[in-house]
């Protein structure tokens with residue numbers, strides 16, 4: 001379509017018209033064209049609904065506003081920083097200072113829903129499904145032009161509300177893996193932007209590959225999200241991961257499911273590398289033990305977490321407890337004697353779980369694992385299914401015994417750092 005020699009793209013939805021133009025003159029000419037042409041068909045433009053969203057930084061947008069006022073007869077209020085189109089906030093810049101009203105309203109709605117979900121006592125796995133389908137699904141829609149960084153903090157808080165999670169000693173990245181990609185705001189909003197843009201590409205609406213480098217564009221948003229997950233663009237509509245190969249778009253949407261699977265796998269890998277890079281003793285030990293990402297073991301750990309309940313999930317995610325850790329959290333002096341067996345050792349998790357001769361811990365204890373991830377995190381090693389399960393059952397027992405003994409000695413309010 002052209003408006004007095006200016007190229008423009010117009011998309012209509014019922015009686016809604018949205019047009020992209022490339023200059024101030026084209027804007028003026030487009031509005032004037034409709035003013036002139038509509039009466040010829042016996043219609044009148046409803047200009048109370050006219051909104052113009054200029055692109056660029058704050059200075060550029062202000063300049064546009066002033067220049068437009070000189071060239072077009074319309075109230076100042078038609079020029080806005082952001083406008084809602086089909087439920088998506090379109091802003092003139094990918095600037096976190098421009099509040100995305102619709103996106104934020106959606107987060108508020110998700111928060112309300114999470115509070116309702118929190119009232120249901122249905123077990124953690126079912127709660128996760130509720131959160132993914134009725135809470136995350138509301139919050140994730142429409143973050144197509146920029147990643148909602150600040151807003152994602154709210155998203156994470158919403159998920160904690162829904163799961164009634166207190167603060168925890170788990171690694172936040174391992175915990176994220178166990179909760180699943182659907183409850184991670186960064187993944188889920190990015191994935192939504194990715195799959196919607198892929199749909200637009202398929203029908204020929206996304207054509208300009210060069211836009212991947214231009215901040216504030218949909219393609220740039222998707223490209224940056226992919227980069228964070230370890231994917232580099234290597235050619236038009238094609239991205240490569242060092243270990244997972246290529247993903248690409250074509251009009252036939254070939255291998256769509258395989259590509260989505262690769263994205264989820266890259267997310268798990270990224271979470272695991274983030275865990276290894278954490279400043280935590282278990283992460284440092286894992287690095288020293290040359291622990292590598294192992295997709296099959298991780299999947300088995302995720303399955304064990306959902307099968308054996310919250311205590312298991314906590315240990316599998318690094319949330320071990322011990323008498324030594326309790327004192328650290330309560331800022332008390334570190335004990336140098338185990339109060340269960342009276343040996344002169346610092347009563348840490350490894351002692352109480354694997355070495356302490358006290359019957360409270362030794363009764364359920366299988367042979368001490370040789371593998372680091374199994375000894376420290378109870379991750380299945382996959383060479384003996386029964387033994388793997390016995391290890392998980394044992395750590396659940398030890399964690400429960402330690403916490404029960406702790407509650408007996410202290411009023412509940414005094415412990416805010418360890419969740420059960």
Ligand SMILES: [Zn+2]
Nearest residue numbers: 338340341356
């Ligand atoms: Zn002991």
